[in-house]
Amino acid sequence: MTDTSNLLAEQRRALILDEVRRRGGVRVNELTRQLNVSDMTIRRDLDALARAGAVEKVHGGAVSVEAARTHEPGFEAKSALEPSAKEEIARAAADLVVPGSAIALSGGTTTYTLARHLTGVAELTVVTNSVRVADVFAEAQRRQPEVPAPTVVLTGGVRTPSDALVGPVADRAIRSLHFDLLFLGTHGLSPEAGLSTPNLAEAETNRAFIxxxxxxxxxxxxxxxxxxxxxxxxxxxxxxxxxxxxxLPDDAADTARAHVRELILAGR
Structure with missing residues (x-):
């Protein structure tokens, strides 16, 4: 007897793959509406297609293998993805910051969300290559000029689509400094490839941060x-x-714990 559930899954994944090939990419929320299935079902389908090498997962969906490695979404596009998760992560990460410390925030929408939770931390020194992160602290100072503002150091560099400053100028500035804590964003991560980004210059700047x-x-x-x-x-x-x-799926969490020193699941 034919396993109908497997057949339906194969048919659904074939439809998803056709969409990726036709449009260059798909979004999870669009597919849930089009195929009338749950968010988790679509994510499992994308995981299966990615394992088969048919697509590359990106934030909020998947793109063709050719597009995935070089596509860098803009800041606004990335801000709309997983906002509640980013807020939970930012709150948990902010608890790691001690008043009077020197910290660095790389570019990214999650570090941007984190910055909003750090504006009231006393005697903080913040180094960042994110124009958006620097703007968060500047706006907080404009709203409450009576509150002592953190010292913010914005690196120079060439601006990326995600409003990060990268390149040799940024790298030299970062390498001349020392931070107690670095809060780092990433385009993707996996056990095999580690942390990665579509932007070659941003990769080098992130190495300097680390x-x-x-x-x-x-x-x-x-x-x-x-x-x-x-x-x-x-x-x-x-x-x-x-x-x-x-x-984060349980199997991914187990794999992460075998590699990183500490895993914090925000909101638990």
Whole structure:
């Protein structure tokens, strides 16, 4: 007797693959509506297609293998993805910050969310290559000029689509400094490729951040797991703490715990 559930899954994945090939990419929320199935079902389908090498998972969906490694979404596009997970991660990560410390925040929408939770931390020094992160602290100072503002150091560099400053100018500035804590975002992470990004220059800037930090904290939601960008910039073993959300599957959490020193599931 034909296993109908397997047949339906194969048919559904074939439809998803056709969409990826036709449009270059798909989003999870679109597929749930089109195929009338749950978010988790679509994510399992994308996981299966990614394992088969048919697609590459990206934040919020999947793209063709050719597009995945070089596609860098803009800041606004990334901000709309997993906002509640990012908020949970930011709250948990903010608890790791001690008043009077020197911290670094890399570019990214999760580090941007984290910055909003740090504006009231006393005597903080913040180094960042994110224009958006620097704007968070500047706006907080404009709203409450009577509150002592953190010292914010914005690196120079060339601006990326996600509003991060990268390149030799940023790298030199970062390598001349030392941080107690680095909060690091990533385009994707996997046991094989480690942390990766589509942007070659951003990869080098992230390496400089890691080299200058006493402790590296990855802030990345569960959808980043299994995504691989063009350039790897760190191994999972380079990460001291990974703060993520409870959407991370149990098998992925077990794999992560075998590599990173500490895994924090925010919201649990």
């Amino acid at each position: 080299a200058s930090a006493r402790r590296t904290v990855l802030v990345a939601d569960h959808t980043k797991w299994g995504t691989v960008g063009l350039s790897s910039f760190a191994d999972l073993t380079d990460i001291d703490t990974w703060v993520t959300d409870t959407g």
